[in-house]
Amino acid sequence: MTDVRFENTSATTQTNVPVTFGQVFAVGHLKAGEQLSGRLDDGTTVPLQVDVKAKHADGSIRHAVISAVLPSLAASTTRTMSLVKGGTAPTGSTSIDMLMRNGFSASVHAKLNGVDYYASADDLLKRSSATTWLSGPIATEWQVHAPLQTASGVQHPHLQARFAIRWFPGVNKARVDVVVENDWAYEPSPQNFTYDANVIVGGKSVYTKTGMVHFNHARWRKVFWFNGTEPQVDVKFNTAYLLDSKALPNYDRSLKIAESALTTLQKRWTGSNIEPMVGAGLAENYMPATGGRDDIGLLPGWGVSYLLSMDKRARMVTMGTADLAGTWSAHYRDKLTDKPVSLLDYPYMTIYGQASDTMNPTTGKREAFPACATTDGCKTTLTHDSAHQPAFAYLPYMLTGDYYYLEELQFWAMWNQFSSNPGYRQNVKGLLQQEQVRAQAWSLRTLAEAAYITPDSDRLKSHFTQILNSNLDWYNATYTNNTSANKLGIIVNGYALGYNNGSGMAPWMDDFFTSAVGHTADLGFDKATALLKWKAQFSVARMTAPGTCWIDGAPYALNVRTNSTSPFFTTYAEAYKATHTSDFVALACGSSAMAASLKLKVGEMTGYAAATAGYPANMQPALAYTANVMGTAGKTAWAVFMNRSVKPDYSTAAQFDIVPR
Template identity: 35%
Template sequence: MEVTSGSAQTNLPITFGQPFRSGDLATSQGLRAQDSVGNTVPLQMDEVSTHKNGSVRFAVLSASVPSLPANTARIINIYPATKTTSSVSLPASPAWNLQVTARLSDGSTLVANPQQALQQAIASGSNRRLHGPVASEFNIVAPMINQSTGAAHPHLVARLHTRLYQSGQIRTDVVMENNWALKASPSDLSYSLTVTANGQTLLSQPSFTHHHKARWHKVVWTGAAAPNVRVRHNMRYFLDSRATWNYNLGLSIPESVLAAEASSLASRNTGPMGTAMLTTDMPGTGGRSEIAPVPRWTAMYLISQDDRARASMLANADAAASAPVHYRDHETDQPISVIKYPNLALRYGSSNPSVPTASTSSTWKPDIAHQGSYAYIPYLITGDAFYLDEMMFWAAWNIAANDPAGRGTSQGHMGSEQLRGAAWGFRSILEAAFAVPDNHPQKTYFRTIANNNISFFNSNFTATTDTQYVFPLGGLKGIYNNNQIPGYENDFFMYVTAWALENGETGMQATFNNIARYIVGRFTSAVQAQGFCTSKGAHYWNESRSGSTALSSWAAYASANGDGPSCGTVANGDGAYPDWAGGYAAVSRGMLGAAANAGHSDAPAAYTRWLTFTPNLGTDFKNDPSYAIVPR
C-alpha cells in the first residue's frame, strides 16, 4: 500500500479493502505490516471471505501509520504472520453523542439518538463488524422517532456504521434508508436532515425528496477532523488476485481525460438521490459508460489510481443507491431472498407475498441487461459497509426481479433473461458470492444462488445441437430474437464465465468449453480456413439458421451471414468500429484476453491475431479502458 497525507500526521488511522491471491494467506495466519522507513505498523484483519480452497480471498484491513510527513509517500508492506489475539479496550460510553434530525415536509420532526444503542453494542459485542487494536466498527440501526407521538417512522431508518479508532477519532457513515420491502404504504419522503454531535453540526442537508426503495449516505467524523490521506494499492497484486479482470496497467490515462472526468462529475447531481453520470432509463438503447465488465470510471481508477477517477467511481456507486432496487426484509434486516420467498416477484409476474407499491413512481427504470457493476470494486477498495450492502442489494434485486417461473422460483437462475442480462446478472451474483464475508448471514444465500446458476448453464449451454439456447457451433442465442446470435452479448457472457473460472469456479468449465467453440473460435485462423472471415468476428446480430436448418459448419454460417469472397484485414463486422474503444471490436478484444486468462488453449493466439485486425484500438483505450483487458 502507498499512503500519502496532505499534512504531517501521527498515528494515522486508515481502513481499506485488500484482495489476496488464492493460496497466499491461510485463514490460520495473521498479518504484520512495516512501513518503508522501518516502523512497525499496527494492523488488523476483519470481514474475511475465502477462496474455494479455503485461503483468504478478501479482507478489510485497518492500520495505524506511526508517522507520516506531509506530501510524502510512504509504502506499507504487508506480510503473512503468526495469528495473534490482541486485547481491545473500548470506552463504555464514547464521546460520540450523535443525533440525527429529519424535518419532514408535513411539519413533523423525527429524531434518532443512538448513543445508548452504541453503548449496548460495545458492552455486548453485538452488531460488531470490525474489532481489533486499530478499529472497532458497529452497525447501529436507529429508528427515526416522531417527537410529537413517540412512534418510530414506519419507513425512514438511520443506519450508522460507527468506527471507533484507538486514536480517538470516530468515523460514522450515516446511511438513510427508505427501503423496507414488505411494509405497507411505501412512499417518497421529503425532508431536511441535520446530524449533530457534542454541540457541533456535522451535516446539514437541505430539503430533498427521498424516493422509496432507495438510500443515501454521508460520512462524518467526531473526536478529530477526518484524516487527510490517500491510499493506493499495489495494483499489480490487486489484479493478480483475480478479484477482477486483468486490466492493462501499461496504459497511461492522459491528464486531459482525467481532467474531463472531474469536470463532468462536477456538473452532475451527486447529492442525495442524485444520479451522477448514470443513465436512469436503463433499458434505453445506446452505449454508456457503466456497461462493461466494470464501468469506464472504475477501469480508469484501476489503471491510474488517480484521485479524480476514484471520486468518479465512488460518486457513481453512491448514485446507484438512488435506484429503486433496495428491498430490505424487515424480518431478517437483510436484502430480500427468493429462498425465503420463492414466489416473490419484484418486477414481472404475480408476487406472493404481494409487494406493496407506492403512489409515486421513480424516474429510474431498473434493468438487468444494461446494468453496471456499481459497488463491487468500491467495496474492495474501501472496505466500507455501505458498498457491501449496495453490492448485495443489486444482486438480490437481480435475482428477485425475474418472473418466479422463469428463474426456477427459489433457484434464482438467470435463464429467462436475455443473454446480456444473464451475463451481468450472474456477474452481480458472483460479486456477492465472492466478496461477502464468510460470517455474514447472506453469504450462504449468494453462494447457493451462484451454484444454481452454474447448474442451469451447464444444463442448457452445453448442447452441441440446435436448442433454445445454443446452436451447433456453440454460440449462444438471443432467446427473444428469433434464434439470432448476438455476438457482443456472447462476448459479455464469456467475460463472466472466464472470470468465474479464474476464481476457481470449476463447475463452469463445461459451459466455458462449449461456448468457446464459437465465442473464441470465430477469431482463429482455423475457422477462417473453413470459410468464416475473422474480420466479421465482432458483430451485432447474426443468423443461426438458414430457413429452418441450423447452421452446423463455419462455411454455412459465413454464407448465411453475408461473408464475401474477400475477408479483409481490419475488423469490419456490423458495429465493430475497429478504432473506437466502445465498439464491438473492443468488446471482443477484451473478451479474448479474459478467455486466455481462463486457460482456453486457442485464446492467446486468437487475441494476438485480433490485435492485427484492430491496430488503432490501443490509442482509444487510453480515453476509455472499459475493455482494455489483456492476457496475464
C-alpha cells in the same frame, strides 16, 4: 506478498494517522492464523489489525479489512507499506464506554410534514445491542439502527437510520457512517417522502438538505468524523497483485490512463447529479438507454481508470458513484432478517407479473411486494434494469471493506433475481435464462461477485452461492453437456434470437455473456470453467474459421439459421455466408478490395474498430478469457485479433481492455 501506498494529500505533516482498507489475497498466500504486519519503506514495523471476512476453499484468506495507525506522513508525500507475514499482534482494548467518555454523539433528523423525526447513534449504543463489524485494539466498528421517531416515541413506518461508528481508541477519533433508508420490503404503502434532513455529529450540524425527496426502496449515505478532522490520506493499492489474485479481470496493466481522462472525471463530478436522491453520479440516469457508454462492462470505465491509475480523482468518482447507487429504487430489506431480502426466503417474490404468480404453495401466502401508496407516489428521476446495469459496489467494497458497499452489492444481486416472473426463473432457483443475453451477463457477473466476496459469516453467502450454482447447472445442462445443443457455441435462450426476423443474434451481447462466465471462472467457481470452454468456440471461430474473415468477426447481428423455425447452422462458416452477400464472401480476407468494399482501412475490423465501446472492443474480453482456456486455438484467435490495424485508445476509457493471463 503485496504492498499499499499512502499519499498525504495535505500540505502539512500528519502524525498518528488512522487508516482502514480492504485487501484481497490470492489462494494460499495468507493462511488462517498467520500474523500479518506492515513494514514501511524506512523499515518501521506497523502493527496491523486484520478482520478476516472471507476465505478460499483451501481455508486461506480471501478478503480482509485491515486497520493501522501510521506514525507519520510528511506533507504531500507518499509512503509504501509492505504487507509481510510475522510480527506481533496489536494489543489493547476498547469499549463503547470509552467512546462515550470522549463525548461521542451523532444523530439524524428529518422534518416531515411539520413533524420532527430523529434517531440518535449515542442513544442506540447505550440502549441496544450493537453489531460489531470490525473488532480489535486498533479499530472497532459498531453498527446500530432504528426507525426515525418523534420526541414522543412514535416511529415512522418506513424511514430508518443506520450508523456505523468506527472508533480508533489510540487516537481518540471515530468515523461516523450515516445511512438513511426507505427500503422495507414488505411494509405496506411504500412511497417517496419529502423532508428536511439534518445530520449532527459531536453537537455540530454537518449535513443539511431542505426538501429532500427520499425515493421509495432507496437510501442515502454520508460519512463524517468525530473528535477531529478526517485524515487526509489516499490509499493506493498494488494493481498487479489485485489482478493476479483473479478477484478482478486481467486489465492491461501496461496501459497508462490519460491525464485528460482523469481531469474529465473530476470535472464531471459536480452539480446536482452527485447529490443523493437526485442523480446517479457518473452512471446513466436512464439505465435502459442504448449505445456504448462507460458504465457498461465487467467494471465501469471509471472503476478501471481508478484500478489502473490509483489516482485520487478516479477513486473519488468510483466511491462516490457507489454511494449514490443507493438512490435507485432497487433496495428491499427484510425486517425479519435485517438483510437484503433473499430469494431463498421468498422464492415467489417479484416486482412483475400477477399477484397470483407469487403464491407460495408451501406457506399458502402471497409474496408480492406491497403496492405503492398512490399512483404517482413512487415515481423517481432514475430508471434501472439488469441489461445495462453497472458494477457499482464490488470494487469499492473490496478496497474499503465498508459495509455499505457490501450491502449495495447484495441489494443489486437480489434485485436482479426478483425483477422477473417467479415461474420463468423457476422460483427459488433464480434462473436468469429468460432475460436478454446482456441482462444474463451482467446479472451473472453481480451474482458471482456477491457469492465470492460476501463474508463467510453472512447468511446470504450460501444463498448467493446456491443461486449461482443453480444457474451454472442450468447453462451446463442446456449447452455444455447437451449433445443436442447448437454447434456454434452461442446462447439462444431468452431474447437471444431477436434479430433479422428470428434468424439472427447479437454477437456483442454473446460476448458480454462469455466475459461474465470467464470472470466467474476466475473467481474460482469451477462449473463456470466448463461453460467457458463451450462458449469459447464461438470466439475462436470468428477469428479463425475457414471460409470466413475476422475483419467482420464482431458484427452487430449474425444470421445463425435460415429462418425463425429452421435448425441452427452447424458451422460458423454457414452463419458467415448467410449474413453476407456472395460477392463479399468471395473477397480475400483482409485484402485492399475487402477494405474498399467496407470503406475501411486495410486490416480494420467492422463495428467501430476505433471506439472504446465498439463491437470489437466488446469482443476483446471474451477473446481474452477464450485464450486462457482454449490452448493453441485460443492463443491463435487472440493473435489474429491483436494484429488488426485499427484499435481503440483505451487510455480514455478502459473497461473492455482485458487481456489473457
